[in-house]
Amino acid sequence: MKKLASLLLVLFMLSLIPAFAFADSDITVSGTGEVLVPADTAVVSLGVTAADPDVLEAMASVNMAIASVREALISAGVDESDINTDYISIYARYDYSGETEKIVGYNANSTLAVRVNDIDLVGKIIDTALEAGANTLNDISFSATDTKEAKEKAMRLAVEDARAKAEIYADAAGLSIFGIEDIVEQGTFSSEKGVSTMFNSVEAAGDTETFVQAAKLTVSSRVTITFKADR
Secondary structure (H helix, E strand, O other), X not given: OHHHHHHHHHHHHHXXXXXXXXXXXXXXXXXXXXXXXXXXXXXXXXXXXXXXXXHHHHHHHHHHHHHHHXXXXXXXXXXXXXXXXXXXXEEEEEEOOOOOOEEEEEEEEEEEEEXXXXXXXXXHHHHHXXXXXXOEEEEEEEEOOOOHHHHHHHHHHXXXXXXXXXXXXXXXXXXXXXEEEEEEEEXXXXXXXXXXXXXXXXXXXXXXXXXXXXXXXXXXXXXXXXXXEEO
């Protein structure tokens, strides 16, 4: 009976201890991982702009020039399937000097999106298009054809980053991490790192050729993890 009474007393005393003394704590943090990948593909946006008092003449001039650009690019080795129409536009030009506005001509534009699978050839492709009649260069975007390995590495780095943050918080609070309650993927993304540069470079042969330096691509992953901790 004495042993039973003692046991009941211990259980009673334990019941008086606040519940939170035995409760686990949750630490929720976000982690980010980034991996740099060299670009191996570029899409060049270039085209032709023409102005004429007559709308049909303006468009005809653009159509003729863009056809020459397409032919020159194909002759230079660009696959026809890698040359696509980006956009076509035409708009009126107005004279506002009088009491009423008056149309004085039209601007027509046709732009191509040219996929280049060899970064070293981007400058040559641009020069070929300009020599064939292109007079606008709008944009160059870069990408990598295979980012699977980089994405997996970025995901692992994101988890490691979250774990490191949780360890710091736990240590500061006098806790120890012992498990994971929840993992939520925030997404994995690819983007250009920094600004791509394009400028003219004089080659050894004496010719001036457009030189394009591709920016590195950043493959990043973000994750939110809830860790379990106790004292």
